[in-house]
Amino acid sequence: EAAQGSEHVLMGDNAQLGWTDDGVLVSAESLATNIGGNDDVFVNAGNVTWTGGVGDDSLTISDADQDSQHVLMGDNAQLGWTDDGVLVSAESLATDIGGNDDVFVNAGNVTWIGGVGDDSLTISDADQDSQHVLMGDNAQLGWTDDGVLVSAESLATDIGGNDDVFVNAGNVTWIGGVGNDTLEITDADQDSQHVLMGDNGRINWLDTGLLNLIESVTPEAGGNDTISVNAGTVLAIGGSGKNEISTGLGSDRIIGDNGRITFDGQGEVKKLTSTHFEFGDGDIITSDGGDNWVIGGKSSNTIDLESGDGDNSVIGNNGLIEGENSIRRLLQSLDVVAATAGNNNIATGSGRDYVIAGIGSNITSNKAGESIVIGDDGVIEADDEGRYIRVASGDPSLGANNDLNGGADRDILIGGAGDDIIRGGDGNDILFGDFGRVIRTEDRLFVDAKHLYEGGNDKIYADGGNNIAIGGAGQDLFDANFATDAFVGDYGFFEIEISAPNERERILHFETVSYGRVDLIRATLEELYTTNRHDDLVEAEPIIIARPLGSMNVIDTAATMGSEARGLSSSIADLIDTWMERQSGSLRSSIASATALAATESLRNAPEAEIAEVTAGQLAGGDSTEEPLEIDNPAPDDEIIEETEDDGTLTEAMEATDEELSTDEELPESDVVTSEELDGLPAGWLATVSSASALAVAHQRNKTNAIDRLEKLRRESAARNWKKMTNPQKNQGGE
Incomplete structure (x- = not known):
């Protein structure tokens, strides 16, 4: 007593x-x-x-x-x-x-x-x-x-x-130490803070009591630990072993295996970093809400953040997450060999969730919100509000087969290496079968493919919304809507204008090098594009009206898209040079995706961070340092084509075309298209019919075989003469 x-x-x-x-x-x-x-x-x-x-x-x-x-x-x-x-x-x-x-x-x-x-x-x-x-x-x-x-x-x-x-x-501050340890906190309030380590560790505070460092030590000695916290802010490092970490509502910072958490002078988390990559095992990590940062660590992990609506940042295996004032600024995967990674299952909720899944075979999903998923290796940079400004896939030699599933609202999904399945879900999504990059500024969005010689055979399902999809290398399957989606079989670069106050988007510029009969997306679109109007304009409602060539104003914008004809950038000119050398003048010797590596590194001569400095005038018809693209008008249906003396060149070419069209040779396999709607042709037409610099060109179609063959000949001749459209030497000093 x-x-x-x-x-x-x-x-x-x-x-x-x-x-x-x-x-x-x-x-x-x-x-x-x-x-x-x-x-x-x-x-x-x-x-x-x-x-x-x-x-x-x-x-x-x-x-x-x-x-x-x-x-x-x-x-x-x-x-x-x-x-x-x-x-x-x-x-x-x-x-x-x-x-x-x-x-x-x-x-x-x-x-x-x-x-x-x-x-x-x-x-x-x-x-x-x-x-x-x-x-x-x-x-x-x-x-x-x-x-x-x-x-x-x-x-x-x-x-x-x-x-x-x-x-x-x-x-609660807890270090479990060696062995299979269990910690359970059942009735903490939202204001509580918990610093938890499943295995051996070190924790330091400043003399003021503010946290300064949390890190794993002796990773070879650990166990399978279970950590369960109902609420509050959790800072947790599971350590080596198969760990289960479950938290409630709160902005948690969790590393499944070994790692280090550092802080700024105000006690706010500055960085989460994996350490001792070779130690660890498959972990199960769940949280009921809040703005969580999670690094899974080694092996195959399950990360479930589905029930919340906070802005989550997730790396499936070993990686780095940096922040400022509790706002994320950087996510980067750090694995360089498959042995330290695994096959992860990651689910996020309804906030702005950013995920780098890791270099194994991963499955990801999210409910809603502006979400980003990189299937394999990559990096995500964010502004001082925690919203992305740069998303890029990483090492193309690292990765496997992923299944990425978007939710409502915009998803940016990058499949990476391997044979990936990409499902956009509802919302206006940006989808990559293989490798890609997205850069966002205040008024621009730049989307382009990377590492064009690398990748797998992907399946991309655009689902609802107005989507952009780029297949990348390999034999890709697209399930998209020609009336609402812009999709490219191999390489593509998009520049999109963002307008206040509701961030309305409009495609300003597009580049691709994919052309020829092996591009089945384009071939399908050309077959669809046949409706003639009374004024001899060819129309695809509801967005694009394309005039016969010659005026250079080749697209009239209706609602959300628009572009003017412009010359080729030096990078695209160099890319075409490379392609022509590989092709030896032939359009049939290889697929476009096998010829475009230069575009990934030289899309712009300026650094990535300066892409936004391309002037609006250049992109909207103002002064430009580039030469305009010169293309002859096709003859209207009612215009009589005067016969001229044939020196044998045209006849020889026509005969070659006839022979080519009648051959039983099997065409090279390329991108296969399925479409929910084949009666409309706006955004998809712009993104796939365009040749090197987004010229949405619609020829009036004469139904006779002779004119049809002539149109094919013109297209092939134009491709062979791409080098003549610009003078690459003019831009040797850089744009």
Whole structure:
């Protein structure tokens, strides 16, 4: 029946204690650390300092008040206080000797080092403001002379046991240590903060009490840990092993395996980084809401953030997440070999969720919100509001077969290496079968393909909305809508204008090098594009009206799209040079995707960050340093084509065309198109019929075979003469 506020110093086995001349306790230390027994201690109330010593010991504190302070050492330990009675150190001794200890505390603030063995701790009725510092195995703790905790670190990191810790509420700092450990926090409030490490670790604070560092140590010694927290802000590193980490509503920072968390001077998380990539196992990580940052770590992980509507940032395997003032600024995958990655399953909710899935075979999904998923390796940069400004796939040699599923609202999905399945879902999506890049400025959106010689055979399902899709290398399947979607079989570059106040988008410019009969997307569109109007204009409602060539204003905008004819950029001219050299003048010797690597690195001579500096005047018909594209008008239906003397060239070419059209040779496999609607042709037509610089050109079609062959001949001749459309040497000094 001790009174509240009473002081108890209890040593289970051999020990020595020291006081000042004024009666202030300044030291407590275990002695003869290999000798002792199994002790049971019961205290109803007061402030308890206890060292169990050797053996299987138990301690029960049944009726302490919320202001009580408990310092509890399960095995051998030493403690130090200042002359003013302020606790400044607690450290395990004889770290290989101890037992299985059980501790029960009803309330108060608890500092606990379990020591060797399979230990258990229960805190049943602490209040929300209580502070708990809990170390499952051997450890050392340090405080300032003012009693501010500044360090917590595992000791004897290869020795420990399987520990179970239950806390009802309060702010919890926990390092589980070696073994398969369990931590459960059941009734914390939203204002609580928890710093949790499943295996061996180190935690540092500034003298002001603000967090400075959390990092894994000795990753080769760990276990399969379970961490469950109902609410509050969680900073967690699972450590090596198969870990399960579950959190409630709160902005959590979680690393499934080994890692490091660093902070700015205000105690805000600055960086999450994977460490010791070779150690770890498949983890299960779930959270019920908040703006979470999650790094899965090694092996195959399951990350479920589906129930919330916060802005989540996820890296499936090893990676880096940086932020400023608790706002994400950078996500980057760090794996360089498949052995440190795995096959991940990642689900996110209804916020602006950004995901780099990792270089294995991954499955991702999201409910809604402006979401970004890179299927394999890559990087995402964000502005000071946490919204993306640059998204880019990474090393094309890293990756596997992914299944990426978008939700409502815009999704940017990049499949990466391998044979990927991309489903856009509802919303105006940007979809890449293989590798790509998206850059966003205040008034522009730039979309282009990367690493054009690399990739797999992908399936892209645009689903609802007005979508942009780029297949990349390989034999790709598109399921899209010609009336609403813009899609490209191989390489494409889009420049999109963003207009305030609702971010209305309009395609200003498009470039592709894909052309010829092997492009089945374009061939299908040309067959569809046959409707003649009374004024001899060819129309595809509801967006694009394309005039016969010659006026150079080849597109009249109706609602959301528009462009003027412009010359080829130097990068595209160089790209065409490369293509023509590879083709040796033939349109049939290879697929476009096998000829366009230069476009990934030289799309613009300026750095990526300066792409937005391309002037609006150049892109909207103003002054340009590029030569205009010169193309002859096709003859209208009612115009009589005067016969001229044939020097044999045209006849020879026509005969070659006839022979080509009648051959039984199997065409090269390329991109296959299925379409929900074949009676409309706006955005899809612009994105796929255009040749090198987004000329949406519609020829009036004469139904006679001769004129049809002549049109084919003209197109092929135009392609062979692409080099003549610009003077590449003119731009050798750069744009």
